[in-house]
Amino acid sequence: MREYYSITELTREFGISTRTLRFYEDEGLIHPVRRGRTRLFRQSDRHLVRQILRGKRLGFSIAEIGEIVQMYREPPGEVGQLKLMIKRIEEKREDLRQKRRDLEETLAELDHAEESCVERLAELGVNT
Amino acid sequence: MREYYSITELTREFGISTRTLRFYEDEGLIHPVRRGRTRLFRQSDRHLVRQILRGKRLGFSIAEIGEIVQMYREPPGEVGQLKLMIKRIEEKREDLRQKRRDLEETLAELDHAEESCVERLAELGVNT
DNA sequence: AACAACATTTACGTAAAAGTCAATTACTGG
DNA sequence: CCAGTAATTGACTTTTACGTAAATGTTGTT
Secondary structure, three states: OOOOEOHHHHHHHHOOOHHHHHHHHHOOOOOOEEEOOEEEEOHHHHHHHHHHHHHHHOOOOHHHHHHHHHHHOOOOOOHHHHHHHHHHHHHHHHHHHHHHHHHHHHHHHHHHHHHHHHHHHHHOOOOO | OOOOEOHHHHHHHHOOOHHHHHHHHHOOOOOOEEEOOEEEEOHHHHHHHHHHHHHHHOOOOHHHHHHHHHHHOOOOOOHHHHHHHHHHHHHHHHHHHHHHHHHHHHHHHHHHHHHHHHHHHHHOOOOO
16 A cells, blocks of 8 residues: 555556546646655545546546535535535435436346347357 | 427427437437428437437447447347347446446445535534 | 428537647656 | 656647537418
């Protein structure tokens, strides 16, 4: 468990470019510390990158991912802010539940499509 | 159950623009029939649009959605093509399973984030 | 016939999310 | 100390997925 990772180490670990990591920093998604001008990535940054890429695979925009990673941070101290945050979290969860429904439906249709193919193969007398 | 729907009927039904529907046609995702130059959308087109939008919500690109909707069509007649199709379907399913893992992890993290907020509220003596 | 409402094609514009390239600057091993 | 590798910033480019506008066609009232 090292303390710091270089930018190229992260690009290899995650299969993304330096440009991408710098872009995420510009967009305020990550905040690697600096030694001089050089970025040093901590464990927390690596974890954030993992979360960002997860969000991307789920089709969230960078802006939406920005909202999500805010929710992972320390809860705010003020009651109004806390309630707002809870509301936002609930919205994102609804969003994710919709995606889950979409996902299950798509999987079901693909199952069906594969079955059709297998049946067709059987009709053609191919041993599966 | 009508036979044909106009383009604006579909835009209202799905909350998308005519431009979007024409774009999907240009990309070969849908093939509405024509009366003169006017597009007429059938049930099957409506179903396809629903599938396309599902794919979009899951973060698939138009090209990927194109591949997916091909899989929903009649299985090909040739053995080699069938086997290839089955392989492709399996790939997409793996893709979807990854998305499902991403989704569950994200949901779990959001659950945790919400709990933290609720706890914090309790600490502040707010009746939930 | 005129008007609205809806449709079409063509073409250019744009925002998001990087890719690519150039010119510097920083580090590191020999 | 210096070559070579790694990192930085900045600018420009590209791709995707449409938006938008212009000019024109079609249909259905009134």
